[in-house]
Amino acid sequence: MTSRLFAVSSSVLLLVAASSSVAGGQPSHGDAWRCGSGARSLSHLGDHVYPEAGNGGYTSLHTDVHLAYDAPSNRFLPGNHVVLTDSATQCLSDFSLDFERHSAANPVDGPDLTVQSITVNGRPASFRFVEPTYPGDPNGQDDPDPRAHQASQVTPVGGPNHNPLPPACTPEVTGDDVNAQNGDPCPANKLVITPRRPLRAGEIFRVTVNYTGRPGVHTDGDGSTEGWFVGADGSFVTTEPVGTMDWMPLNNHPSVKPTYDFYDTVTRGRTAIANGRLISGPTDNAPDANFAGGSTSWHWKSPEPIANYLVENSVGNFDYSFRTGANDVVYFEAQDSGITDARKALNKVAMDQQEAITHFEEQFSGPFPFNSDGIVVAKPTASFEEEMQTKIVFVGGRIAADTFSHENMHQWW
Numbered sequence: 001m002t003s004r005l006f007a008v009s010s011s012v013l014l015l016v017a018a019s020s021s022v023a024g025g026q027p028s029h030g031d032a033w034r035c036g037s038g039a040r041s042l043s044h045l046g047d048h049v050y051p052e053a054g055n056g057g058y059t060s061l062h063t064d065v066h067l068a069y070d071a072p073s074n075r076f077l078p079g080n081h082v083v084l085t086d087s088a089t090q091c092l093s094d095f096s097l098d099f100e101r102h103s104a105a106n107p108v109d110g111p112d113l114t115v116q117s118i119t120v121n122g123r124p125a126s127f128r129f130v131e132p133t134y135p136g137d138p139n140g141q142d143d144p145d146p147r148a149h150q151a152s153q154v155t156p157v158g159g160p161n162h163n164p165l166p167p168a169c170t171p172e173v174t175g176d177d178v179n180a181q182n183g184d185p186c187p188a189n190k191l192v193i194t195p196r197r198p199l200r201a202g203e204i205f206r207v208t209v210n211y212t213g214r215p216g217v218h219t220d221g222d223g224s225t226e227g228w229f230v231g232a233d234g235s236f237v238t239t240e241p242v243g244t245m246d247w248m249p250l251n252n253h254p255s256v257k258p259t260y261d262f263y264d265t266v267t268r269g270r271t272a273i274a275n276g277r278l279i280s281g282p283t284d285n286a287p288d289a290n291f292a293g294g295s296t297s298w299h300w301k302s303p304e305p306i307a308n309y310l311v312e313n314s315v316g317n318f319d320y321s322f323r324t325g326a327n328d329v330v331y332f333e334a335q336d337s338g339i340t341d342a343r344k345a346l347n348k349v350a351m352d353q354q355e356a357i358t359h360f361e362e363q364f365s366g367p368f369p370f371n372s373d374g375i376v377v378a379k380p381t382a383s384f385e386e387e388m389q390t391k392i393v394f395v396g397g398r399i400a401a402d403t404f405s406h407e408n409m410h411q412w413w
Contacts, residue, residue, distance in 0.1 A: 035198040037141060038095035040190050042253045045136030045166065048155045050242060052132035052169040052186065054253025055096045058086040061204070063258045065248060065274075068290055069315055071234040071267040074214055076113070077290040079265075081210040082248050085258070088203045094194040097209070098245040098252035100218060101129070104187065105172035109225065111216035111246045119208045120195035129188040134168040151184045153221050158182040172219035191249055215247035224383040229395075232338060234270055234316025236378035238386040238393045240309040250308060257305030262313055268294040271318040275311065275389050276302030277330055277372045278322070302390070304370055312388035314376055319344070325355045327367070332374030332391070339379055339397045350401040351375050357405050365412040373411065375399065387411060 038057020043050070064083040069076055084097075103110025118125045131149040133141045139148065145165075150157050152167035163183055171181035191209075199205050215235070217227035220242075227243030229236050237247070245252045261279075264272035268284060268291060281298035288295070320334035333351045335344050354375060358368055374391040382395040385403060387410035394403070 035091035035093045037192075038090070038092050040096045040130075040132055040141050040192070041135045042255065043135045045134075046155055047135060048153060048167045048170075050170050051135055051167055052189070053098070053242060054256060055098065055190075055251050057090050057092050057095050058088050058199075058205075058251075060251045060256045060258040061085045061087055063250065063260050065260065065262045065264075065313065067262070067264040067266065067272070067313065067315075069235075069264065069266045069272075070291070071270050071315055074230050074235060076212045076215060078116075078212060079210075079290065080212055081208055082250075084207040084209070084250070086205055086207065088199045088201055088205065091201050092195075092199040094192055095199075096193065097191040097207075097249040098189055098242075099129075099191045099209075099211075099249035100187065100189045100245045101213075102187075103172065103216065103219065103246075105174050105219040106217065106225070109217050109230070110219070111214060111228070113211055113213035113215065113247075115191070115249075116210040116212065118193055118210070120193065120199075121205050122208075123196050125196065125207075126194045128192050130190045130192055131186045131188050132168045132190050134166040136166075146185065149186050150182075151186050152182045154182065170221040173221055173223045174219060175223070189245065209249045211249070218243040218246045226383060229378075229380055229382050231316050231336065231378060231380045234266075234314070236314040236316065236376065236380070236382075236393060236395075237312055238382055238384065238388065238395065239311065240384075240386050242309065244308050244311050247313075248311075250311075252308045254307045254309060257307050259304065260300075260302045260306055260311065262298070262300040264298045264300075264313065264315065265291075265295050266298070266315050267291065268296050269317075270296060270315050271320060271334070272296075272298040272300075272313070272315045273318065273320075273332075273334055273374075273376055273391060274298075274300035274302075274313045275306055275391055276300050276304070276370075304389070306389050310387070310389040312376075312391040312393065314378065314391075314393070316378070318376070326359070328371060329355075329358070329368055330372040331355055332372060334375065335377045336379035336397060339377065343397060347377055347397075347399050350399045350404060351377075353401050354404065354408065357401070357408055361405070361409050361412070365409065369412060373408070375404065 042054030157163035169186035215228035262274035
């Protein structure tokens with residue numbers, strides 16, 4: 001798996017933090033006519049690899065993830081929400097996020113999520129889900145022609161004797177024929193949000209999306225799956241390239257890199273693991289309407305920007321430890337408690353090499369770009385390991401040092 005991480009200086013991060021107050025005011029009468037919809041894709045005309053990915057009209061600055069997650073039932077409970085802090089790059093009458101609520105291709109393991117409400121700057125906003133449109137459609141994003149909203153992995157859709165238009169999305173392939181869904185309507189995974197008033201260019205605004213239900217996995221154009229995988233006592237996350245939208249709404253494009261805070265409240269006794277460093281937790285809470293047996297809270301923070309497919313937030317029974325190494329880098333190790341003792345011992349031999357491997361790789365890639373580095377070994381089987389930022393995920397209950405070396409090098413690239 002490949003990632004590209006760009007260094008952001010602490011001065012830039014401080015500037016963003018300092019400017020995070022919400023700008024007020026209305027667009028002037030002279031500027032009102034310039035307000036319009038944000039782009040519902042960051043791809044280009046003719047692109048056929050995830051042409052639906054990403055959203056325009058704003059820059060993503062920071063995301064607060066507030067999980068209320070019941071591990072035994074694999075459910076997000078009331079109070080589950082995200083808060084997205086963004087900066088408008090144009091006057092916006094509406095804008096969009098990516099959010100796969102349901103999966104027709106995988107109704108069993110795919111998501112089943114419901115949006116309860118959305119606010120923009122604390123005021124209720126209207127919202128709707130629409131199909132993506134192929135990038136560059138001259139008839140606009142709400143083109144009434146159904147051919148403008150069809151799936152394919154070729155250009156034009158289905159070949160020259162079919163739909164002559166470019167694809168609007170990549171199909172979710174469940175069989176051997178990768179072209180079986182060419183021409184099918186794209187799923188309505190674009191969450192279009194209309195605030196009470198237009199957002200002026202340069203305005204910093206906050207979007208709160210309240211949602212509940214079952215997170216799940218996305219089915220890709222090659223038949224593999226990624227996203228939120230269910231284990232015996234929780235879940236683990238590996239999402240490259242677009243599976244994050246199967247458990248949270250976001251601007252789902254690798255060029256979009258907000259910073260993150262994760263505030264996870266989960267079934268009592270479960271461990272929540274996310275990007276960055278652990279700020280607080282585990283903190284046990286008394287029983288309430290969501291958790292009859294009580295809950296446990298965790299707060300993780302990543303001051304470094306994270307691309308969409310590298311956001312990590314796994315929950316389960318894990319044996320874990322922290323250790324501070326050279327240059328104040330915190331090294332984190334976690335293994336699913338259900339892994340056999342013999343296998344855990346073998347895994348630990350490889351895991352304990354992470355600092356030595358990191359220093360070796362610094363000879364070629366420069367200083368390690370983060371203040372933490374971690375390994376999460378999950379028990380269930382999934383399509384692949386992944387270099388989740390600062391929390392590399394391994395599946396099937398095992399890890400090998402050579403594979404870790406590969407995934408750890410991705411922390412720079």
